[in-house]
Amino acid sequence: MIVTRARRLGDASGQSVDIVLRDGLIEAIVPAGSAFTEGHEVVDVDDRVVMPGLWDEHVHFSLWAQHRRQVSLHHADSAAQAARIMADAVEANASSENPDPVVIGAGYRDGLWKDAKTTQVLDALTGDTPVVLISVDVHSCWANTAALDRFGVVGHRDDGVITEREWFALSQQLSDVDATTIDGWVLDAAHHAASRGVVGIVDLEMTLSAPDWIRRVASYGARYPLTVECGVYPEDLETAIAQGLRSGLELAPGVTVGPFKIITDGSLNTRTAQCVEPYLGVEGEHYGALNWPTEDIEAMLVAADKAGFWLAVHAIGDKANQTVLDIFEKNDLHGRIEHAQLVRAEDFERFA
Known part of the structure; x- marks a missing residue:
């Protein structure tokens, strides 16, 4: 050409x-x-x-493919408005030929909302249809009582808010779509990304996605619209090592193994990112927290590095960033910190 x-x-x-x-x-x-x-x-x-093609270095591609088909909550400026948007979606879903068993919205930012998220607010407008609203940071959700019951969630009956690792487990249930359907959605999303100049992605989906990408590329029958690097999470690290996977290993045309990814803390919008100083506007002294004990984070990063994985470490709060930088320095590790949204001035030079 x-x-x-x-x-x-x-x-x-x-x-x-x-x-x-x-x-x-x-x-x-x-x-x-x-x-x-x-x-x-x-x-x-x-x-x-x-110009050179664009690479998106941090995506959750199947999740994005699904979010493109979910109710948008990006413009909701209060819990009440978000609930009303979902009420309209429930009504539209009920009148469709093939109603979804769970109505999902995505993209709300509640950091500046003046009203509280409660199950009472959602239940009053959505009734017995399971409804789940996903935060824009994908570190929490807000669910009505029907959804809590459907997925066997213990607790959270007052606010319906589920965060971090408990939410990540629930999100896997929400994302449980048959391969043919999700592959079609992913292909559509891949074509859309390619139309914007994206040629490659680092897919940090929270499952061992390599088999999924091998299947998609094989079934496509031509060069897939995107080049893909597939990440590996802590839950799959032992399996990946046993299979001989390592970063850079080619699995199929245009598909290679990407980095080892660990989410050490939460997010600022959900107020779970681990910080040195307490969050403002929340009850009590709340600093966020690590999702794993520090010694476990260190052990996993050292093991992944030894096995030949690049490291992609999620750390958003300034305290979490300090902890990860300490681990990198102590063990002479190489890689990158994903996000690093809140960093103390004295820690900037440590990234070098």
């Missing part, structure tokens, strides 16, 4: 070029109109700017 009359991003000359592609790689870049075109597919981009 030849991409003709293209301008390169950052090229001060602004001159148009022909880009010669072979087997998915750039073979040559020559002045516009000078490439030998016989026998080649030619795409004239009419002096549009061409």
